[in-house]
Structures are given as C-alpha cells and as structure tokens.
Amino acid sequence: MALNNISMQKCSLCLQNDANKKNTHYLTDSIIRTAINYEGLNEREKGFYFNMPLNNSFVDFNFQRNTPIDKIEDAIERSLSDDEIEKAKKVPFSVDYVFCKDCENKFTQIENAFVSNILTKFRKQDLSNVEHQLISDIKLFLIFFLLQIWRTHICVNYFKLSESVAENLRKLIWQYPNVNTIDLKKYPMIINYLETLGGDVAYTSNYVGCMNTSNRYVIFMNDFFITFFDEDLSYKAYIKKYRQDTDFNNYELYINIIHNESRIQMLESIKKQKRDKVIQYCVNQINTIWGNYKNIQPSENEINKVLNILIQNNNGSPLYYSQANLDSSIESIIKSMA
Numbered sequence: 001m002a003l004n005n006i007s008m009q010k011c012s013l014c015l016q017n018d019a020n021k022k023n024t025h026y027l028t029d030s031i032i033r034t035a036i037n038y039e040g041l042n043e044r045e046k047g048f049y050f051n052m053p054l055n056n057s058f059v060d061f062n063f064q065r066n067t068p069i070d071k072i073e074d075a076i077e078r079s080l081s082d083d084e085i086e087k088a089k090k091v092p093f094s095v096d097y098v099f100c101k102d103c104e105n106k107f108t109q110i111e112n113a114f115v116s117n118i119l120t121k122f123r124k125q126d127l128s129n130v131e132h133q134l135i136s137d138i139k140l141f142l143i144f145f146l147l148q149i150w151r152t153h154i155c156v157n158y159f160k161l162s163e164s165v166a167e168n169l170r171k172l173i174w175q176y177p178n179v180n181t182i183d184l185k186k187y188p189m190i191i192n193y194l195e196t197l198g199g200d201v202a203y204t205s206n207y208v209g210c211m212n213t214s215n216r217y218v219i220f221m222n223d224f225f226i227t228f229f230d231e232d233l234s235y236k237a238y239i240k241k242y243r244q245d246t247d248f249n250n251y252e253l254y255i256n257i258i259h260n261e262s263r264i265q266m267l268e269s270i271k272k273q274k275r276d277k278v279i280q281y282c283v284n285q286i287n288t289i290w291g292n293y294k295n296i297q298p299s300e301n302e303i304n305k306v307l308n309i310l311i312q313n314n315n316g317s318p319l320y321y322s323q324a325n326l327d328s329s330i331e332s333i334i335k336s337m338a
C-alpha cells in the first residue's frame with residue numbers, strides 16, 4: 001500500500017520523523033532465523049515457522065517465500081487454505097511504517113553489537129558444564145533484551161505493557177548509549193539460554209512467540225527465553241514461587257543456561273498445555289454443533305467418539321488444526337454420524 005507523506009504516521013521511537021521504514025523486524029532476525037527456517041538453515045526467506053501465541057489455543061503458522069508448500073503440508077499434516085497461504089507469505093515478525101530509517105539504524109547497531117559480543121558466547125559453544133554465563137557488557141545485554149520487549153509491545157496487539165513502562169523503555173532506547181546502567185536495571189528480567197543440541201534442524205523445534213499475564217511478560221525467541229517484570233514486587237514473588245534454587249539477586253550479570261534435556265521437556269510441557277486447551281475447545285464445540293444438529297446433547301461416549309475420529313484424522317495430534325479447520329472437521333464428523 002502506498003502511503004504519502006501527509007498521511008504517514010510518526011516513528012514510534014523518536015516520535016519526530018515519518019515512519020518511513022518498511023520491513024523492520026521486531027524480534028531480531030539473526031536470533032529467530034534458525035528457528036523459523038526449514039531445516040534450520042541460516043538463510044533468509046527459506047523456511048516456515050510455528051508462531052505459538054501462548055495464551056491462545058491455536059497454532060498459527062507462517063512460512064517464508066521460498067518454502068515449498070508441500071513441505072509445510074507434510075509438517076502440519078493437513079492442506080493449506082488459500083487464505084492461509086496469502087497470510088503466510090508476509091515476512092514474519094516484521095512491520096512496515098512503524099519506525100523511521102534513523103531509528104532502524106539505531107536498532108541495527110545494538111543488534112550487531114549483541115551478535116558479535118554476546119551471542120558468540122552461547123551458540124555453538126560447549127555449555128555442558130555451565131549453569132550461568134557471566135556477561136561483561138551489562139549495558140549492551142540489558143538494552144538488547146529491553147529492545148525486544150518494547151518493540152513487541154509496539155507491534156503485537158496481545159502483548160501490552162502499561163503506558164508508563166512503555167514510555168520509560170522508549171526513552172531509554174532512544175537515549176542509548178547515553179543512559180546509566182542503573183536505569184536499565186529498573187525492570188527485572190530473567191534471561192535463559194536454551195542449549196540446543198542436534199545440529200541446525202534442532203533449532204526448528206524451538207518456539208518464537210510471546211505472551212503476557214498482568215505483570216509478567218514472556219518472549220520465546222528461538223534459543224533465548226526472556227521473562228520481563230514491570231515491577232520489582234512481582235519479580236520477587238515469582239522467584240520465591242518458582243526459582244528458589246537460583247540466586248537471582250544479580251540477574252543483570254548473567255544468562256541462565258537451560259540444558260538440552262530440560263529444553264526439550266520445557267517445550268513438550270508447553271505443547272501439552274496447548275494440546276489440553278485444544279481438547280477442551282473441541283469438547284465445547286462438539287456439544288454445541290451436536291446440539292444444533294440433533295436437538296439433544298451428546299453423551300460422553302458420543303463426545304469421545306467424535307474426538308477420537310478427529311485425532312485419528314490428524315495423525316494423533318489435534319495441535320496442528322487451525323480454528324476454522326477444527327470447526328469444519330467437527331461439523332463433518334457429526335454429519336457423517338447422523
């Protein structure tokens with residue numbers, strides 16, 4: 001869509017220039033690329049990914065322009081609708097006309113510095129005996145992850161910081177590098193690195209997605225897993241409840257390593273939670289659709305029968321249905337049982 005200068009919005013970072021930049025990645029491309037590329041290849045525009053909005057039951061998927069459609073259909077075990085193909089052709093995790101070229105350059109400087117000074121201590125390193133990796137450039141470390149949190153807030157409608165927190169982050173990013181480390185430490189974060197063993201293809205099992213509860217914000221960014229807290233109190237409560245085993249008093253000094261086995265367990269457990277939510281959704285839909293067709297409610301036996309056919313039709317997994325696909329499948333199974 002062509003935008004003329006009169007209607008162009010102002011850049012969300014500087015609030016001054018026209019938002020004239022297209023294709024700004026709001027999650028750093030060089031971090032997420034290996035998770036979203038077919039077979040984990042480190043190449044642009046050749047891959048597909050599963051976006052898992054963690055507070056939603058349905059798996060959204062996307063693919064990049066050079067991925068063969070049959071590869072995607074093999075992976076998700078169903079055919080794609082035309083709408084899905086159109087939607088999926090968009091460049092993932094990027095936005096047009098939200099930022100200006102100057103601010104994009106600022107982002108790139110932070111991201112490039114992170115990739116050359118910090119990322120190299122994690123990817124393709126032997127971390128088998130490492131529990132925490134100490135960080136020497138704390139300022140760069142903090143600004144890089146705050147940038148991911150803030151840009152996701154700007155670009156994703158279901159990931160929202162409070163206005164005052166977002167404005168504080170905007171100023172810090174805008175003023176960087178002329179900011180004090182103590183100001184960057186105002187909001188606690190836990191950064192985990194997911195040790196990913198098994199070659200390039202293993203990265204495609206990692207997630208890219210985000211969620212937020214009232215005061216905790218989570219971003220899965222391939223092999224990095226960010227938890228951000230908008231206040232100290234909720235951070236302390238979280239540590240007390242879930243992470244008593246670890247000293248998080250100086251969270252800004254290191255990245256916590258989650259080893260490969262635990263990574264696999266963690267991703268499986270998220271998948272299971274989503275699977276349970278999808279099953280619950282199916283039961284509700286079966287009740288409604290059955291009721292509409294037959295004017296009576298289905299018995300437990302009948303519900304299970306529909307559920308079994310549904311799962312069998314999809315190689316034992318209800319996870320890779322889209323919502324529309326699921327609704328129409330339930331409907332046709334109930335019709336066939338009439």
Ligand SMILES: [Zn+2]
Nearest residue numbers: 011014100103
């Ligand atoms: Zn700008």
